[in-house]
Amino acid sequence: MSKSKTKAKTKTKRKSRKKKFERVDGRKADELRPVKIETGVIPNADGSAYIEMGRNKIIAGVYGPREMHPKRLSKPHRGVLRVRYHMAPFSVDPRRSPAPSRRDTEIGMVMTDALEPALFLERYPRSVIDVYVEIIQADGGTRCASVNAAAVALVDAGIPMKDLVASCAAGKMEDHIVLDLGDYEDKKGQADVPVAYMPKLEEVTLLQMDGILTTDETVEAVELAIEGCKQVYEVQREALKKKYGMDEEDTAEDAEESEESGEEPAESEEEDK
Amino acid sequence: MSNNIVSRLKRKKIEEVLEAGTRMDGRDLNDFREIEVRTNFLEKSEGSAEVRMGKTHIVVGVKAGLGTPFDDTPDEGVLMCNAEYTPVAHQTWEPGPPPHGAIELARVVDRGLRSAEILNMEDLGLVSGEKVYIVFVDLYVLNWDGNLIDACGLGALAALKGAEIPVFKVSKKNEVSETDKTQKLELRCEPIPITIYKIGKHFILDATADEEEVADGRLTVTLDENNNVTTLQKAGPVGFTVDEIKKCINIASEKAAEIRSQAVASE
Amino acid sequence: MSAKFETRDIVVPGDLLFEGRARAGDNTYRNEGNIYATRVGLANYNKDRVSVIALEAGFIPLVGDLVIGMVTDIELGQWKVDIGAENEAILTTNDAIGKPFRSYQDMTKILDVGDTIVAKIVDLDRRRTPILSIMGRDLGKARDGFLIDITPSKIPRLIGKKGSMINMILKETRCQVTIGQNGKILISGRNRENEELVVKTIKKIEAEAHTSGLTNRIQEYLKDIKEQRK
Numbered sequence: 001m002s003k004s005k006t007k008a009k010t011k012t013k014r015k016s017r018k019k020k021f022e023r024v025d026g027r028k029a030d031e032l033r034p035v036k037i038e039t040g041v042i043p044n045a046d047g048s049a050y051i052e053m054g055r056n057k058i059i060a061g062v063y064g065p066r067e068m069h070p071k072r073l074s075k076p077h078r079g080v081l082r083v084r085y086h087m088a089p090f091s092v093d094p095r096r097s098p099a100p101s102r103r104d105t106e107i108g109m110v111m112t113d114a115l116e117p118a119l120f121l122e123r124y125p126r127s128v129i130d131v132y133v134e135i136i137q138a139d140g141g142t143r144c145a146s147v148n149a150a151a152v153a154l155v156d157a158g159i160p161m162k163d164l165v166a167s168c169a170a171g172k173m174e175d176h177i178v179l180d181l182g183d184y185e186d187k188k189g190q191a192d193v194p195v196a197y198m199p200k201l202e203e204v205t206l207l208q209m210d211g212i213l214t215t216d217e218t219v220e221a222v223e224l225a226i227e228g229c230k231q232v233y234e235v236q237r238e239a240l241k242k243k244y245g246m247d248e249e250d251t252a253e254d255a256e257e258s259e260e261s262g263e264e265p266a267e268s269e270e271e272d273k
Numbered sequence: 274m275s276n277n278i279v280s281r282l283k284r285k286k287i288e289e290v291l292e293a294g295t296r297m298d299g300r301d302l303n304d305f306r307e308i309e310v311r312t313n314f315l316e317k318s319e320g321s322a323e324v325r326m327g328k329t330h331i332v333v334g335v336k337a338g339l340g341t342p343f344d345d346t347p348d349e350g351v352l353m354c355n356a357e358y359t360p361v362a363h364q365t366w367e368p369g370p371p372p373h374g375a376i377e378l379a380r381v382v383d384r385g386l387r388s389a390e391i392l393n394m395e396d397l398g399l400v401s402g403e404k405v406y407i408v409f410v411d412l413y414v415l416n417w418d419g420n421l422i423d424a425c426g427l428g429a430l431a432a433l434k435g436a437e438i439p440v441f442k443v444s445k446k447n448e449v450s451e452t453d454k455t456q457k458l459e460l461r462c463e464p465i466p467i468t469i470y471k472i473g474k475h476f477i478l479d480a481t482a483d484e485e486e487v488a489d490g491r492l493t494v495t496l497d498e499n500n501n502v503t504t505l506q507k508a509g510p511v512g513f514t515v516d517e518i519k520k521c522i523n524i525a526s527e528k529a530a531e532i533r534s535q536a537v538a539s540e
Numbered sequence: 541m542s543a544k545f546e547t548r549d550i551v552v553p554g555d556l557l558f559e560g561r562a563r564a565g566d567n568t569y570r571n572e573g574n575i576y577a578t579r580v581g582l583a584n585y586n587k588d589r590v591s592v593i594a595l596e597a598g599f600i601p602l603v604g605d606l607v608i609g610m611v612t613d614i615e616l617g618q619w620k621v622d623i624g625a626e627n628e629a630i631l632t633t634n635d636a637i638g639k640p641f642r643s644y645q646d647m648t649k650i651l652d653v654g655d656t657i658v659a660k661i662v663d664l665d666r667r668r669t670p671i672l673s674i675m676g677r678d679l680g681k682a683r684d685g686f687l688i689d690i691t692p693s694k695i696p697r698l699i700g701k702k703g704s705m706i707n708m709i710l711k712e713t714r715c716q717v718t719i720g721q722n723g724k725i726l727i728s729g730r731n732r733e734n735e736e737l738v739v740k741t742i743k744k745i746e747a748e749a750h751t752s753g754l755t756n757r758i759q760e761y762l763k764d765i766k767e768q769r770k
Contacts, residue, residue: 043328044362044363044416044417044418045416057315059361059415061362063364066364067628084360086368089411090318090334090336091334092317093336094338095338095411098357100368118554120578124626125667130360132359132360132361132368134359134415136315136413138317155552155553155580156580157596158594158597158693160567160569160579161579162578163553163554163576164553164554200555200576201554241550241552244750278610278612281652281655281656282655282682282683282687283687286684293732297686299736
């Protein structure tokens, strides 16, 4: 352990002597890849979202809350969130088997833990909320892109949430801490730190790391990743609003109408203190 | 034709409307829904196609790589279809091993391509008994609203038509190495499946999920561009008379050209 | 103490709606004295009450709701009914025919698996399973027509102020339309053309539920289509 730390330190020292640093795709160190999010892409699902983050192409669909099958997996006092992360056979090179891998299972689990803090699962005893993520094309950072799509899909499904969850990785490439590693950087880089973050509650809900970083670099990477999450968050917000093509002046009289009819779903959330 | 419980009301209404010569969505019995095709939209696949047929939405990825040939065909490449019912596509679809429907879907599309000899398999052999091209066609269902065989058959053809596979070099010592060149897959024909659904005494094309649910059976007829039949697949717990089979083949052969012409990117 | 948005602004979960004391209404939650949104929707500040009119929300069953569902199973003295809620609803023979179950009774004669019913939620048991009744006017087995689904949170718009929207559709199309609070709508008309018109109109209302002047726009829409037909 101590040995690798020294190694990491010497690597950073070299930074000053190096010639100008350039990323493979010409991005700045703190620049995201282009992000595009669209909601309501799967008509059958209760909520859904499609994300392109770099060349990642990922679709997320939400079903629920619904009765849990098999029943023994349900909990009597709260709902269960299940996230399934799955890669299409053609999403990577070379083709992969469609059977779920250990990696898929683990990512599904960390994604569950990333999204659950934003939900009110105590409201759904015995029920399950299923989030299905399908990687159509992978380009590095699929778990982060998946969290971004899944969070938007949950909102699109009308599931009450405390906050959105935005996700982005930072890492180390040629001794520089950089944001949102692409496929090449992911493979050739020295470290990768995926982070998911609730921007309003200011809490990190997913944190993993592999590679070698000094403790200072580790904190720097987490902080940079959070900056990335905040940028992603803005794209998520816009995607959610875009569905309704909101036109400000269009809405004034409307408030009266639903107010007076008094028939809006009267789910009282008073009790949440 | 569904394992789910079918609403009697739904069945009654669909039959009523068919009796009047039309469909729930206003289509004629032999009309397809609007078809949208996008090709080569996945940079990391050798070929790809996205097909939307009404609300049915599928993605096809073609991957080509090196593999070993089957023992009985040492000089021939391999073409394989695989289909997945992703749980995202319908509320009753669950994660897990492929259900029977997905396996049937893959096999019917696969037979349609292979028995039509769409690829010259010998061209895809590299080193006899050792190295050949393996071409995978993965059918990926993202939203189910009926008629998957036709949507996937169309998608598979569109993806293969646009596919460019890597060129491998074989040295004198029979060593295979990759080059940075690619080549188009040469298609010898263009088979397309047309599935006729039977509801009572009515026959319809491009069934929606509702129609498929209440259907008694279906017959898929795959035809190449010379209207040769290359695959048949009858399904559902109901019989077809010879006259009905004739009728289905006629409907399919009248429709195949129109659907085949859509196996390119829509404008 | 201040509002952070204007009434009718679109908000997303986590948005801070109000700093300070106020009543937290629908689709909001309170955290450390402030009020935040829990659903995507339109902010609504009404006196001291802060709420969000949800644009997306699943069906939350409440006692008194009229719902439409399908019988999925028959058990001893009760039917299971899928009404699109978290849990399947229960209908007992008592609430179906007003008599307790007798073992010689053939329950399928009353309702069979696959039947569609219009029912009222009369209770929620302690596991929040909806208990239904089909005893009452306009309740019971649906014998004609077909169902369409819309997002349950848009049902109020389809009904309109004191039923203005739906009454207009009924008048213009002469179809029978039964609206379930669970987003399921039973439609039955004398001709196909009018039934299709009802479906199109309802889909239009669903898509534009968050916009204003909708009633007038729908009226125009129906009028235009009728003119075209002439």
